[in-house]
Amino acid sequence: MKAFLILEDGHVFEGKSVGSAKEIISEIVFNTSMTGYLEVLTDPSYAGQSVCMTYPLIGNYGICFEDMEADRPWNMGFIVREIAKTPSNFRSVESIGKFLTDNDITGIERIDTRALTKILREKGTMRGMITTNENYDLEECLSRIRAWQMGHVVLDVTSKEKTVYPGDGYKVAVIDLGVKKHIVKSLQERGCQVTVYPAETDAEEILADEPDGIMLTNGPGDPKDNVKTIAEIRKLFATDIPIFAICLGHQLLALASGADTVKMKYGHRGANHPVRDLKTGKCYISTQNHGYVVKEDTVDRDIAEVSFVNVNDGTVEGLHYLGKNVQTVQFHPEACAGPLDTDYLFDQFMNMMEVSK
Numbered sequence: 378m379k380a381f382l383i384l385e386d387g388h389v390f391e392g393k394s395v396g397s398a399k400e401i402i403s404e405i406v407f408n409t410s411m412t413g414y415l416e417v418l419t420d421p422s423y424a425g426q427s428v429c430m431t432y433p434l435i436g437n438y439g440i441c442f443e444d445m446e447a448d449r450p451w452n453m454g455f456i457v458r459e460i461a462k463t464p465s466n467f468r469s470v471e472s473i474g475k476f477l478t479d480n481d482i483t484g485i486e487r488i489d490t491r492a493l494t495k496i497l498r499e500k501g502t503m504r505g506m507i508t509t510n511e512n513y514d515l516e517e518c519l520s521r522i523r524a525w526q527m528g529h530v531v532l533d534v535t536s537k538e539k540t541v542y543p544g545d546g547y548k549v550a551v552i553d554l555g556v557k558k559h560i561v562k563s564l565q566e567r568g569c570q571v572t573v574y575p576a577e578t579d580a581e582e583i584l585a586d587e588p589d590g591i592m593l594t595n596g597p598g599d600p601k602d603n604v605k606t607i608a609e610i611r612k613l614f615a616t617d618i619p620i621f622a623i624c625l626g627h628q629l630l631a632l633a634s635g636a637d638t639v640k641m642k643y644g645h646r647g648a649n650h651p652v653r654d655l656k657t658g659k660c661y662i663s664t665q666n667h668g669y670v671v672k673e674d675t676v677d678r679d680i681a682e683v684s685f686v687n688v689n690d691g692t693v694e695g696l697h698y699l700g701k702n703v704q705t706v707q708f709h710p711e712a713c714a715g716p717l718d719t720d721y722l723f724d725q726f727m728n729m730m731e732v733s734k
Contacts, residue, residue, distance in 0.1 A: 378394040378398060379391060379393065379394065379511055380394035380395075380398075380484075380485040380508070381485075381506075381507070381508050381509075381510075381513065382405075382485055382488060382493070382505055382506070382507050383505060383507075383508070383515070383518050383519070384405065384504075384505045384522075385519065385522045385523050386496075386500060387515070387519065388496060389515070390485075390488040390489065390493060392486055392488035393485065393487040395455075395457075395460050395474055395477055395484035395485065395486050396455065396478050396481075396482045396483055396484035397477065397482055397484070398509045399481065399483055400483070400506065401427070401453050401454050401483045401506065401507055402504065402525040403426055403453035403525075403527075404425055404426045404427070404502060404504055404505075404527060405426070405429065405456070405493075405497065405502065405503060406423075406426050406427070406429070406502055406643070406644060406646055407428070407429040407431055407490075407493070407497055407643070407646065408428050408431065408646040408647055409431045409648075410646075410647050410664075410714060410715070411432045411648075412432075412714055413714025413715065414430060414435050414473065415440055415441070415444045415445060415473075415476075416444060416557075416713050416714040417430070417452070417714075418450045418482070419446045419447045419449070419450050419451065420666060421446075421447050421451045421555030421556070421557070421595070421596060421597060422555050422557075422596055422597045422625070422666045422667070423451050423597065423666070424451045424530040424533055424597040424598070425453060425527040425528070425530045425598060426452065426453060426454075426597070427456055427483075427507065428455060428456065429457075429493055429497075430455075430456070430458075430490065431490055431491070431494050433458040433490065434458070434459050434461055435458075435460060435461065436457075436460050436462075436464060436472060436473035437461040437464060438464055438465065439461075439464025439465075439468070439469025439471065439473065440469060440471050440472065440473055440475075441466070441468040441469060443468075444713070444714075445558070446558050446713060447534075447557070447558065449480065450480045450482050451534060451555075451597075453482075453483065454482070455477060455483070455484040456484070456486075456488065456490065456493070457484070457485075457486045457490065458487070458488070458490045459486055460473060460484070461473065483507050484507075485507050497643050498642075498643055501642040501643055502640075502641075502643050502644060504523065504525055505522060506521070527598055527599075528598075530597040530598040531555060531596050531597060531598055531606070532576065532577075534554075534555040534596065534597060535553045535555065535577075535596075536553045536556075536576075538575065539572060539573065539574050539578070540573045541570070541571070541572045541573075542561060542570070542571040542572075543570060544564075544565055546567065546568030546569050547568070547569050547590055547727065547730045548570045548572065548586070548587065548589045548590075549564050549570070549572070549588060549589065549590045549592055549730075550574060550583050550586065550588035550591045551564070551572065551573045551574065551591075551592045552576060552578070552591065552592065552593050552606070552610070552626065553573050553575060553594055554576050554593065554594045554595065554596030554606070554629070555594060555596030555625065556594040556595065556596075557594070557595060557709075557711065559713040560592070560594055560595070560623065560711045563710075563711045564723065567723060567727055572586060572588070576596070576603070577606055577609070578609065580609040580610075580612035580613050583609075584616065584618075588618060589730045589734075590619045590621065590726060590730040590733075591613055591618055591619070591620045592620075592621050592622070592623070592626070592726075593620065593621075593622035593623065593625075593626025593630060594622075594623055594624070594625070595623050595624035595625050595626065595666070596624070596625035597625070598625075600628040600638050601632065601638065603629055607632050608633075610629055611633040611634075614630065614633055614703065617701075617702070618702075618733070619702035619729035619730050619732075619733050620701075620705075621703075621704060621705070621722070621725075622703075622704075622706070623706060623708075623709060623711075624666065624706075624709060625667070627695070627696065627706055627707050628667075628670075628671055628707075630705050631671040631681075631696060631705070634677070634698070635675075636671055636672065636677070636681075637671070637672045638669045639669065639670060639672050641667075641670050641692075644668035644669075645666070645667055645687070646666045646667075647664070647665060648664045648715030649716075650663050650665045650687065650689070651663070651688035651689065652685045652694045652695075652708055652719075653685065653686050653687075653688050654684065654685055655683060660688060661716075661718035661719050662715075662716045663708035663709065663710075663715070663718065663719055664708060664709040664712055664713075664714065664715030664716065665708045666709065667707060670692045670693060670707065671696070672693075673692075673693050676696065680698060681696045681697060682697050682699065683696060684704065684706075685707070685708075687707075692707075693707065694708055695707060702729040702732065704725070704726075704729075706719070706722060710722040711723075
């Protein structure tokens with residue numbers, strides 16, 4: 378079956394339908410990872426988006442459910458050059474095509490993903506439609522595409538109720554903005570008792586549970602949409618409890634402390650982004666997935682200092698809050714999928730909780 382990707386600037390790509398044939402409108406982004414497509418598909422940070430994988434062959438090692446970062450996929454659409462029909466991997470339980478179909482994810486293959494990526498890099502992230510309607514009216518489609526809004530997607534992906542994961546060590550409160558499973562796993566591996574809270578949980582409820590530390594997680598969408606969550610984070614920040622924040626959590630804490638965020642031209646999405654630790658000068662390769670960034674010139678230097686920067690474009694990749702056991706990073710130290718270079722930041726979080734005792 379034919380499928381078409383229509384961008385809001387009028388570009389049209391013709392390809393072949395994979396997965397679901399339902400018509401969708403979403404934000405179109407690209408990811409430069411060569412592996413980790415299942416983690417990408419199931420990362421809640423991609424809610425409201427269709428992801429173009431720049432690596433040309435996707436699905437060659439199949440699907441292993443143990444690698445999922447959520448209980449279900451969150452991508453609205455999946456865009457690839459070629460889907461592997463017959464995976465080869467002893468861990469594989471099914472093909473990626475079947476996974477897309479079973480989970481009602483709209484996909485398109487056999488398009489020039491290199492050309493699409495160049496358009497997104499030159500013009501910036503834009504909205505688009507994937508449809509199997511060969512008789513589509515371009516002007517009508519463009520009108521619908523340009524009118525589409527992502528909305529407050531954190532509320533779609535966050536936990537609906539508080540959940541406790543057992544552990545004998547520190548009690549960590551995880552504010553679920555779209556948490557990946559491996560963040561919780563990374564804390565459990567260090568013995569933590571992890572309590573996951575919905576995104577808009579009142580700070581008073583969290584503090585009543587007497588956590589030793591607080592984790593603010595990754596998540597989708599515009600950070601400024603999270604007005605209530607930012608207000609509650611401001612209350613948590615006013616305490617002396619250690620806080621470690623990742624990705625969207627990093628942005629929300631910056632907003633809560635008076636800094637500003639801005640949408641990037643096309644974001645950072647992939648498993649090969651270099652970041653520099655400004656304290657040591659050491660560089661690390663990191664996994665990233667974000668379309669917004671903290672504006673460096675809005676960070677109050679009496680409150681926080683920049684701790685990491687992106688080597689490619691100099692954007693803020695981390696903040697250390699002065700006089701506080703609080704650190705935040707824009708990248709994903711839990712690494713899945715990607716390099717383990719910055720996994721040590723979870724150990725630093727453990728040390729922060731030890732020092733605060």
